[in-house]
Amino acid sequence: MIIEPLRSPGAKLVMVRLLSMVVAILFIGCGGVDPAPQRAPSHQQDTLSTGTLSSYEQRQGKHLYTKYCAVCHGEEGKGDGFNAFNLDPKPRDLTDSKYMTALNDERLIETINEGGRGVNKSPLMPSWGGRLTEEEIRYIVSYLRTLFRSR
Amino acid sequence: MKKHMGKLRIYFAASSIVFLVVLAISPLKDFFREWKLNQYEYNNLIKELPQRVRPVEVGIKQLWIQKLDRIDRCVTCHLGLKEPALKQVRQPFRTHPLIDHDVEEFGCTVCHEGQGPATTYKESVGKVKYWDQPIFPTKFMEASCAKCHKERVVPHAPTLTLGRKLIEEANCVACHNIEGFQKQWTPSLDGIGSKVNRTWLVNWLKNPKAYFAKTRMPNFLLSDEEANILADFLMTFKTFPNEATLDGLPMVLTSRSEAQREKLVELGSTRFREARCISCHPINGKGGYVATDLGTVASKASVRWLYNYIKTPKRFQPGVEMPRYRFSETELAGIVAYIQSEFVDYEMERAESEVAHKPDPAYYEKGLALFKKYNCSGCHELAGMKKAEEMGPDLTFIGSKKLYEIDFGKSGIEQTIPSYLLTKVKDPRVFSASMKMPSYEFTDEEAQAITVALLGNTGERIPEELKVYPKPRSTYSPQGEFGKLVDDLACFGCHTVFGRGRLIATDLSLEASQAQRKWIEGYFKVPYSLRPILTERMPNLFLSDAEIRVLVEYMEKVFLADSLEREIRADQDRIAKGKILYYEKYGCQACHQINLKGGYVGPALDKVGSRLKPGWVFHWLKNPQAFKPESIEPNNKLTNDEAEALTAFLMSLK
Structure with missing residues (x-):
C-alpha cells in the first residue's frame, strides 16, 4: 500500500480517528474481557426445611x-429412643464422636446391612x-456423620 | 520529505502495536473463558488427590437429551458428577449425590431448571432477564420429581409427598383446578340452623381454629359484621338433607330427677369411653385428629341434634365417616347427658346472655352475597347451590407461568414463581387486599411443601414412558348385608380393603388368611390394641352376634388368598430351634414382647398362636413388605427352614 505523505494539518487527526475507530470496533466485536469466574454460592444458606443438613x-x-x-x-x-428401655445391651450412642470417627463408612454400612450379629x-x-x-443405607450413613459433628 | 517519513514511521509503529494488542484480545479472551478456567482448575485439583482421576480434555461438553428436548452444557464445568473420589471437593466439581436417575439419561435442567445451553455461571443459573425458570433452590428441588411422578407417595421425595397430601386435605380443588386431585368430603350445611348455636357459629366463622385446632376449614378473615350477617343467613337453613327430621328426646333425658340424671351421666361416661370416641374426636385438643373437637360441643350443638346425630349419623350428614354405634335408647341418652354435663363453654354462654343481637334487615341478601363471594359452596352443600365458576386461578400449569403474568403488587419479594407461591400460600392476601383466598395458617414447612407440589405442575411435555401414575381408584364396593354393615359402620373411614379406604388402621384385604376366625369374632366384641405403645383405637361398636357372623362369614370368603395357606409341622425340635432363632440369632425380642419381656415397637406376640394362622406367619416372616410395603420390620432373608422353625415356635405361644 502506498501512502502519500501527509501534508495537510488535518491528516494527523484523520489517522488518529481512524485508528481509534478500528480499536473501538474490535473492542465491541470482542465484547470486552470476561470478568473473573464466579464461584457458585453454597446451598447451605438454604435453611428453611433443611436445617443444617447440607x-x-x-x-x-x-x-x-x-x-x-x-x-x-x-x-x-443419643441411644435413648423409646424402645431403648427394653434393650440390653443398650443401643449405641451415635453422637459419641470418638467411637464414631474410629469407624469408617464401609464398617457402618456393613453393620446396618448385616445387623449386630453380622x-x-x-x-x-x-x-x-x-x-x-444399598443406596438408602448410604444415605443413613451420611446422616449419621452429622450427628456427632454438629456437637 | 525525509522528515515527514520519520514521523510517519512512528505513526506506523504505534498503530501496529495497537493492532497487535487489539488482535490479542480475542484469543486472550477465549483463553480466559470462565469454563476454561474451571477446566484448568479441575485438572490441577485432581493431581492433588490420592486417587487417580481422569483429567478432562479442554472443550465445551454437553448432554443432548433428545427425549426431553434439552441440551445441557452444565457438565462443561460440573466435571466430577460421576466421580466418587470427588465427594469432598468444592463446587462445581463435586460428585452428584446418589439418586435413582442417571445424569446421562436425564440431563441436568429437567430437574434443576436454569439455562442449559449457557456457558457462564450467571447465564446458566438463569438469573438473567427474560429467563423465567432460574435454577431451583434446594428447598424446592423436589418439585421437578412431580413432572413425571404423579403418584401420591413419591419415593425419596418427602416434601413433595407432604405437599400433595396437604393440597388434598385443604381441598384446594374447591376453588382451583389442579390436575389429579378430587374434592374431599366436607359436611353439608343443610339443617345447620337446627343444629348449632348462633353465637358459636359467629365465633367459628371468625376463627375456626380457635374451636378445633386441626380443622380443615380456613379462616376467611371476616369482619365482625360479615360474620354476623353470614351467621344469620346460615341460621335460616333449618331442614336437613333428604328431609330428615329430628326425633323427640326420650323421657329419661328430659327427666328432672337429680339422682336419675346422675346415673344416666355415669352410664354415658362409661359408654363414651368404651366407644373410644376420642380415637377420632379430640377433646380440647387432646385425642384423635380425624373428626371435630368435642371440648365444648354441648355449647355448639343442640341436645336434640346431638341425640339424633349419634343415633344415625348418616341421616343428617350423608357421606360422613362416623359409625352408627349400636347403642340402646338409654345408652344414647346417657352419652348425651354426659356430653351436656362435661363439654360446655361457660364463657360463651355468659357472653351470649349479655348481648342482644339485632339482625341486619337485609341479612339474607347480604349473607347470600357473602356466601357466593367466598365460594362457600365450593366445599359445602347448601340448598343445592352450585359451586362458583372459576373461583381461583387454574393451577394446572402454575409451575411454568410467565413472570409477566403475575402481579407481585408492592410485596417487594424476589420476583420468581417459587417465591410468589410460597408467599401466597403463607399469606394469601399479601399481594392485594381485595383477594378472596382464605388463610390456612400453614407452617413454614407446610407452605414450602405445598409450593413444591404446585411448582411441579409445569405442563412440560414429558414422554409417556417416563411418567409414573398413581394406581387407579379402587372400585371395590361390597354389596348385600355385608356391604350395608360396612357402610353403616364406616369401616373404610379407617381401614383399607382392596385399595379402598384410609390407612389409619390396618389393611384388611387378607385378614382371613392372617387371623383365626375365633380371634376375629372375639376382637369385634372386645377390641384392643395389639401394640402396647399405641393408644387403643378400634371402637367397640356393640355389634350383635348376628352382625358379627355376617361380617366374619364374608371375610372368610373374600378377604384371603389361597397361596398363603401352608401346613407347618410343629414338633418339639422345631419349636426349640425356632426359639433359638427368635432370641439368639435374629433378636426379635428387641421389638416384640412375649410375657411382658421385650421391646414395644412391634405387636406383642403372647398368644400369637391363638391369633394368627401359620401360613400367614411363614409368608410374613419371609417378606413382610410384600404385605405391608410401609412396614419397618426388617427382612431377614430367612431360608424356608428357618421361617418354618420360627413359625412353629410362634404358633406354640397360645
Whole structure:
C-alpha cells in the first residue's frame, strides 16, 4: 500500500480517528474481557426445611433414620429412643464422636446391612440389608456423620 | 520529505502495536473463558488427590437429551458428577449425590431448571432477564420429581409427598383446578340452623381454629359484621338433607330427677369411653385428629341434634365417616347427658346472655352475597347451590407461568414463581387486599411443601414412558348385608380393603388368611390394641352376634388368598430351634414382647398362636413388605427352614 505523505494539518487527526475507530470496533466485536469466574454460592444458606443438613444424602438419611433407627437410637442419636428401655445391651450412642470417627463408612454400612450379629455384636440390632437398598443405607450413613459433628 | 517519513514511521509503529494488542484480545479472551478456567482448575485439583482421576480434555461438553428436548452444557464445568473420589471437593466439581436417575439419561435442567445451553455461571443459573425458570433452590428441588411422578407417595421425595397430601386435605380443588386431585368430603350445611348455636357459629366463622385446632376449614378473615350477617343467613337453613327430621328426646333425658340424671351421666361416661370416641374426636385438643373437637360441643350443638346425630349419623350428614354405634335408647341418652354435663363453654354462654343481637334487615341478601363471594359452596352443600365458576386461578400449569403474568403488587419479594407461591400460600392476601383466598395458617414447612407440589405442575411435555401414575381408584364396593354393615359402620373411614379406604388402621384385604376366625369374632366384641405403645383405637361398636357372623362369614370368603395357606409341622425340635432363632440369632425380642419381656415397637406376640394362622406367619416372616410395603420390620432373608422353625415356635405361644 502506498501512502502519500501527509501534508495537510488535518491528516494527523484523520489517522488518529481512524485508528481509534478500528480499536473501538474490535473492542465491541470482542465484547470486552470476561470478568473473573464466579464461584457458585453454597446451598447451605438454604435453611428453611433443611436445617443444617447440607446435602441431599443427609436429608434423605434423616428421613430414613427417623423411620427406622430412631425408635432405639433416639431422635438425636443419643441411644435413648423409646424402645431403648427394653434393650440390653443398650443401643449405641451415635453422637459419641470418638467411637464414631474410629469407624469408617464401609464398617457402618456393613453393620446396618448385616445387623449386630453380622459384626459380632448384639443380635438385638436387626439386619437391614433385606429392607433397605444399598443406596438408602448410604444415605443413613451420611446422616449419621452429622450427628456427632454438629456437637 | 525525509522528515515527514520519520514521523510517519512512528505513526506506523504505534498503530501496529495497537493492532497487535487489539488482535490479542480475542484469543486472550477465549483463553480466559470462565469454563476454561474451571477446566484448568479441575485438572490441577485432581493431581492433588490420592486417587487417580481422569483429567478432562479442554472443550465445551454437553448432554443432548433428545427425549426431553434439552441440551445441557452444565457438565462443561460440573466435571466430577460421576466421580466418587470427588465427594469432598468444592463446587462445581463435586460428585452428584446418589439418586435413582442417571445424569446421562436425564440431563441436568429437567430437574434443576436454569439455562442449559449457557456457558457462564450467571447465564446458566438463569438469573438473567427474560429467563423465567432460574435454577431451583434446594428447598424446592423436589418439585421437578412431580413432572413425571404423579403418584401420591413419591419415593425419596418427602416434601413433595407432604405437599400433595396437604393440597388434598385443604381441598384446594374447591376453588382451583389442579390436575389429579378430587374434592374431599366436607359436611353439608343443610339443617345447620337446627343444629348449632348462633353465637358459636359467629365465633367459628371468625376463627375456626380457635374451636378445633386441626380443622380443615380456613379462616376467611371476616369482619365482625360479615360474620354476623353470614351467621344469620346460615341460621335460616333449618331442614336437613333428604328431609330428615329430628326425633323427640326420650323421657329419661328430659327427666328432672337429680339422682336419675346422675346415673344416666355415669352410664354415658362409661359408654363414651368404651366407644373410644376420642380415637377420632379430640377433646380440647387432646385425642384423635380425624373428626371435630368435642371440648365444648354441648355449647355448639343442640341436645336434640346431638341425640339424633349419634343415633344415625348418616341421616343428617350423608357421606360422613362416623359409625352408627349400636347403642340402646338409654345408652344414647346417657352419652348425651354426659356430653351436656362435661363439654360446655361457660364463657360463651355468659357472653351470649349479655348481648342482644339485632339482625341486619337485609341479612339474607347480604349473607347470600357473602356466601357466593367466598365460594362457600365450593366445599359445602347448601340448598343445592352450585359451586362458583372459576373461583381461583387454574393451577394446572402454575409451575411454568410467565413472570409477566403475575402481579407481585408492592410485596417487594424476589420476583420468581417459587417465591410468589410460597408467599401466597403463607399469606394469601399479601399481594392485594381485595383477594378472596382464605388463610390456612400453614407452617413454614407446610407452605414450602405445598409450593413444591404446585411448582411441579409445569405442563412440560414429558414422554409417556417416563411418567409414573398413581394406581387407579379402587372400585371395590361390597354389596348385600355385608356391604350395608360396612357402610353403616364406616369401616373404610379407617381401614383399607382392596385399595379402598384410609390407612389409619390396618389393611384388611387378607385378614382371613392372617387371623383365626375365633380371634376375629372375639376382637369385634372386645377390641384392643395389639401394640402396647399405641393408644387403643378400634371402637367397640356393640355389634350383635348376628352382625358379627355376617361380617366374619364374608371375610372368610373374600378377604384371603389361597397361596398363603401352608401346613407347618410343629414338633418339639422345631419349636426349640425356632426359639433359638427368635432370641439368639435374629433378636426379635428387641421389638416384640412375649410375657411382658421385650421391646414395644412391634405387636406383642403372647398368644400369637391363638391369633394368627401359620401360613400367614411363614409368608410374613419371609417378606413382610410384600404385605405391608410401609412396614419397618426388617427382612431377614430367612431360608424356608428357618421361617418354618420360627413359625412353629410362634404358633406354640397360645
